[in-house]
Amino acid sequence: MKIGTIILAAGDSSRMGGEPKQLLIYKGQSLMRRVTETALALQRGPIVVVLGANREQVVPELAGLPITMVDNSRWSSGQASSLKTGLAGLYLTHKDVDAVLVLHTDQPLVSVGLLVHMLDVWKEEDKGIVACRYDTQLSVPALFSRDYIAQLLQLEGDKGVKWVIGKHRNDCVEVPFEAGAIDLDSKRDVELFAQAQAFV
Incomplete structure (x- = not known):
C-alpha cells in the first residue's frame, strides 16, 4: 500500500506577527522538521x-x-x-498512490503512532476518508483514498479538506485526536502551549 503525504507549509503566519510558525521549536526541532520526519517515519510512500x-x-x-x-x-x-499544488507535485510522479495523507505544520502533537493508527483504521473500515476529530471539527491529519484526488483538485479559495470531509460524512471514519486542537496559529497559542508543556 502506497501512501502519498502532502505537508501544507505555504502560509505567511500572519497571526504570528510575521515570524514563520513553521520555524517554532518544540522539543529541540522546528515544527517543519518535526512533522516531516514524522511523515517519513511512516515509510509508506512519497512526501511532498x-x-x-x-x-x-x-x-x-x-x-x-x-x-x-x-x-x-x-x-x-x-x-x-x-x-x-501538493497533489500535482505528488500525482505527476506517483500515479500509483493508493491514498493521500494531508498534514499541517502547526499541530505539534501529531505522532507516528497516530498516523499508523489512521492507516490501520482505513484498512479495517473500508471507507474512503479517515479524519481526526477534535473540539467540534473533523479535520487534518486526514487520509483520502485515491478516489478523492479528482475532487480535491477541484477545490477553490479557502475550501480545504474540511469541506470535502463534510460533504462525504457517510464515507468518513473518525479518529479521536483531542491534541489536534493544539494549533499554534498565533503568539497567544504558543504562550499557552508553552505553559501547558511546563506542567507535563
Missing part, C-alpha cells in the same frame, strides 16, 4: 512539502530529507491552491 510565503527561511529546515518540495506562488489565495 508545499512552500510559499517564507520559502527561503523554511527550506534549510528540510535539508537532507528525502522529500519533494514544491512552490505555490498563489498561496495567498487560500488553502485550496496549496493542496492542489
